[in-house]
Amino acid sequence: MTLTEIETELPKLTLEERAELARKLEALNGDAWDEQIRKDVRAGRLDFLFDEADAAYARGETEEWP
Numbered sequence: 001m002t003l004t005e006i007e008t009e010l011p012k013l014t015l016e017e018r019a020e021l022a023r024k025l026e027a028l029n030g031d032a033w034d035e036q037i038r039k040d041v042r043a044g045r046l047d048f049l050f051d052e053a054d055a056a057y058a059r060g061e062t063e064e065w066p
Helices: 003-012 015-043 047-058
Strands: none
């Protein structure tokens, strides 16, 4: 099914069906985001963030998490 076909069918959904679809899309997007973050971590693309955090800690610029 193409996006155009899906867009044609969307107005036929009830409000409850649209809400359920929105929940499913949100979960799907969240899963994709989580997987991308895992890939970026494994590839070292986020190492600079850890380095910055370590440096801030060494300078005493961090606080204990509540």
